Amino acid sequence: MFMLADVDTARLLRALSLAGPTPAMTLASRLELCDQRVRAILGGALQAGIVRQATGVDGCYEVDATALSAMMRRHRDELLGSAA
Secondary structure: OOOOOOHHHHHHHHHHHHHOOEEHHHHHHHHOOOHHHHHHHHHHHHHHOOEEEOOOOOOEEEEOHHHHHHHHHHHHHHHHOOOO
């Protein structure tokens, strides 16, 4: 399961949400993370469906806000119960 609680993942998703479509290398530079770490996070996020290749912008990624919100609700429900 893709983990949202990882600090680097949270930072990357926030940066990508704020910046819009962004290349992996730009994210690595902005966040001061190695390219391999960024690509690993993006790979997991792509598989989880919360990040996608940006339409019409080669080599860039973007957050799927709807999918991310749904994943956050599921995580919250798993931790706190569905009545939260």
